[in-house]
Amino acid sequence: MAKKTLADLGDLRGKRVLVRVDFNVPLDDAGNITSDRRIRAALPTIQHILNAGGSAIVMSHLGRPKGDPKKDAPFRMNNAAQRLGELLGRPVQKADEVIGPKVETLAKELKPGQVLVLENLRFHPGEQKGDPAFGEQLGRLADVYVNDAFGTCHRSDASMVAVPAAMKGKPRVVGFLVAKELAVLDKLLASPERPFLGILGGAKVSDKIGFIKSLLQRVDKLLIGGAMTYTFMKAQGQGIGSSRCEADKLDVARVLLAEGKGKIVLPADHLIADKPEAGAQTKVVAGVIPDGWFGMDIGPQTIARYREEIQKAKTAVWNGPMGKFEDEPFSKGTRAVAEALASSKGVTIVGGGETAEAVEQFGLDARMTHVSTGGGAFLEYVEGTAFAALAQIDDA
Numbered sequence: 098m099a100k101k102t103l104a105d106l107g108d109l110r111g112k113r114v115l116v117r118v119d120f121n122v123p124l125d126d127a128g129n130i131t132s133d134r135r136i137r138a139a140l141p142t143i144q145h146i147l148n149a150g151g152s153a154i155v156m157s158h159l160g161r162p163k164g165d166p167k168k169d170a171p172f173r174m175n176n177a178a179q180r181l182g183e184l185l186g187r188p189v190q191k192a193d194e195v196i197g198p199k200v201e202t203l204a205k206e207l208k209p210g211q212v213l214v215l216e217n218l219r220f221h222p223g224e225q226k227g228d229p230a231f232g233e234q235l236g237r238l239a240d241v242y243v244n245d246a247f248g249t250c251h252r253s254d255a256s257m258v259a260v261p262a263a264m265k266g267k268p269r270v271v272g273f274l275v276a277k278e279l280a281v282l283d284k285l286l287a288s289p290e291r292p293f294l295g296i297l298g299g300a301k302v303s304d305k306i307g308f309i310k311s312l313l314q315r316v317d318k319l320l321i322g323g324a325m326t327y328t329f330m331k332a333q334g335q336g337i338g339s340s341r342c343e344a345d346k347l348d349v350a351r352v353l354l355a356e357g358k359g360k361i362v363l364p365a366d367h368l369i370a371d372k373p374e375a376g377a378q379t380k381v382v383a384g385v386i387p388d389g390w391f392g393m394d395i396g397p398q399t400i401a402r403y404r405e406e407i408q409k410a411k412t413a414v415w416n417g418p419m420g421k422f423e424d425e426p427f428s429k430g431t432r433a434v435a436e437a438l439a440s441s442k443g444v445t446i447v448g449g450g451e452t453a454e455a456v457e458q459f460g461l462d463a464r465m466t467h468v469s470t471g472g473g474a475f476l477e478y479v480e481g482t483a484f485a486a487l488a489q490i491d492d493a
């Protein structure tokens with residue numbers, strides 16, 4: 098069912114709009130933002146609210162704070178609020194609490210065009226419990242609810258479900274980012290142009306079983322890379338040396354290989370190393386990986402084959418790096434896939450936190466049809482999970 102969007106609301110003059118965004122951005126140890134992609138992705142929604150005469154109360158979680166104020170300091174929303182202000186080109190107020198009398202006063206005093214960012218929602222125990230009383234306290238702050246947190250849509254946290262539930266009767270819509278993500282993924286699921294190619298990497302099969310099953314039903318071919326390769330190889334009885342492998346997932350891997358017969362393509366050759374780190378001795382092998390060696394990336398023959406498949410595809414969806422791309426010597430496969438997708442004339446969709454980061458790092462994000470802001474949310478949506486958060490949004 099299509100959902101009401103911010104565009105359906107028209108004038109917002111004098112309205113306070115509570116916007117759930119996903120500012121769960123990657124941080125370095127000191128709490129500095131290392132990629133502001135998710136903040137930039139929410140700008141059209143926030144800007145629209147301000148231009149339409151509303152004020153915006155922006156709320157998000159950040160990281161997985163444990164409830165220890167000292168250790169949780171890097172997870173405060175201060176840097177995200179500051180970055181938002183820089184990107185909007187206007188001052189942004191930051192509340193030091195999630196909820197309570199001070200927040201209520203700040204919210205009441207908001208004038209049209211002003212922005213208030215609340216403290217990290219996960220500093221309050223009610224958030225991840227989905228607590229209705231906490232949701233009601235947040236919901237009281239505003240006249241309109243906007244969900245623009247695609248990356249969090251697979252969570253049933255209070256800000257995603259209890260808040261819109263408490264705001265029943267007031268407009269509850271999705272923002273432009275969620276609307277765009279859903280439109281792109283719905284089209285991908287319902288009527289992809291063929292040939293439809295899946296490209297799947299990353300370390301673990303276990304994180305992605307449902308995703309792989311869903312892709313196998315939809316794609317014409319599924320190219321495999323990343324460390325999950327070695328679990329699949331081992332499941333086939335091939336030697337993988339000292340490569341990463343999920344020994345307890347060999348049965349699952351066998352089932353997937355059987356289901357994907359004729360569709361799944363495993364790498365024909367590998368870049369291997371004598372240590373799983375940059376600075377190691379490396380070489381390329383076809384087929385079996387010798388004892389004592391670690392598979393680190395797809396090999397040149399595989400890169401050439403995958404490039405060809407990408408060129409032929411009218412639709413391609415990619416999740417998961419092809420190797421340990423953070424280390425330059427093992428980044429060739431991931432970079433080659435990213436470059437081939439960037440040059441493709443077909444529809445190219447990239448999802449998953451790490452994959453999106455890789456594409457951004459290579460400077461190729463703008464050349465994809467769509468780079469999802471979802472990690473888990475992207476995987477679960479493609480899997481076919483119905484999100485409780487979206488059920489709370491008014492139907493169009």
Ligand code: 3PG
Nearest residue numbers: 119121161248249472473
């Ligand atoms: C994400 O990045 O996956 C979302 O922001 C949700 O965060 P979480 O995985 O910690 O619930």
Ligand code: MG
Nearest residue numbers: 248472473474
């Ligand atoms: Mg996650």
